[in-house]
Amino acid sequence: SQKIEQNSEALNIQEGKTATLTCNYTNYSPAYLQWYRQDPGRGPVFLLLIRENEKEKRKERLKVTFDTTLKQSLFHITASQPADSATYLCALPHGSGNTGKLIFGQGTTLQVKP
Amino acid sequence: DAGVIQSPRHEVTEMGQEVTLRCKPISGHNSLFWYRQTMMRGLELLIYFNNNVPIDDSGMPEDRFSAKMPNASFSTLKIQPSEPRDSAVYFCASSPRLSGGRNEQFFGPGTRLTVL
Numbered sequence: 685s686q687k688i689e690q691n692s693e694a695l696n697i698q699e700g701k702t703a704t705l706t707c708n709y710t711n712y713s714p715a716y717l718q719w720y721r722q723d724p725g726r727g728p729v730f731l732l733l734i735r736e737n738e739k740e741k742r743k744e745r746l747k748v749t750f751d752t753t754l755k756q757s758l759f760h761i762t763a764s765q766p767a768d769s770a771t772y773l774c775a776l777p778h779g780s781g782n783t784g785k786l787i788f789g790q791g792t793t794l795q796v797k798p
Numbered sequence: 799d800a801g802v803i804q805s806p807r808h809e810v811t812e813m814g815q816e817v818t819l820r821c822k823p824i825s826g827h828n829s830l831f832w833y834r835q836t837m838m839r840g841l842e843l844l845i846y847f848n849n850n851v852p853i854d855d856s857g858m859p860e861d862r863f864s865a866k867m868p869n870a871s872f873s874t875l876k877i878q879p880s881e882p883r884d885s886a887v888y889f890c891a892s893s894p895r896l897s898g899g900r901n902e903q904f905f906g907p908g909t910r911l912t913v914l
Contacts, residue, residue: 718902727802727889727905728841773841784829784893784901785854788841 686712688776690789697764698797705759705792707774714776717750717757722771722791731772764796802906804890810912816878819909822871823892831891831903832865832875841889847873880913887911
């Protein structure tokens with residue numbers, strides 16, 4: 685069955701450093717991958733979508749890579765700030781990707797210390 | 799736009815009682831999703847609708863759970879009878895479309911359900 689893995693352990697980094705979060709998947713070839721941010725007590729918020737034919741995508745201080753050979757996506761936050769502290773979820777389409785159904789990873793919690 | 803609206807934000811009830819959660823999606827969005835989030839299982843899709851029609855309810859845990867979408871601006875998730883293991887945060891999300899580009903999902907603030 686399709687499986688998504690994100691680091692369950694929290695990532696603690698110092699302000700100004702680059703945070704790198706990992707999303708690994710098995711047993712399928714998704715047409716795209718999405719990243720969401722979730723703050724405590726709130727719903728997830730969409731950040732970025734990257735397609736299988738895109739190696740890299742950037743949005744302000746965020747950068748996402750998508751390696752379909754390694755079956756892995758990396759999510760980078762450069763010049764991190766305490767306000768970046770949150771849980772980050774990756775999501776992949778279920779099956780062929782035409783249904784709109786997403787499967788979410790468990791998320792990785794990032795803590796940026798001043 | 800106000801975003802996805804959910805009510806109530808918090809619900810505390812006793813085992814055996816009926817619980818109804820409500821959702822108003824973003825105007826113009828064609829798809830609506832109901833999720834449940836717990837520490838153990840993460841974010842799980844329960845059911846989703848496209849153009850008010852249920853497409854996939856394979857995530858609904860039991861017959862005690864039911865969902866309706868009578869029109870494009872309103873959906874309900876009902877649990878009857880509720881059990882303590884139903885305690886979780888329930889999210890509603892909407893999306894402009896199901897597939898292709900721009901199918902990111904917009905989540906509501908969630909309803910925290912506690913069943914005693």
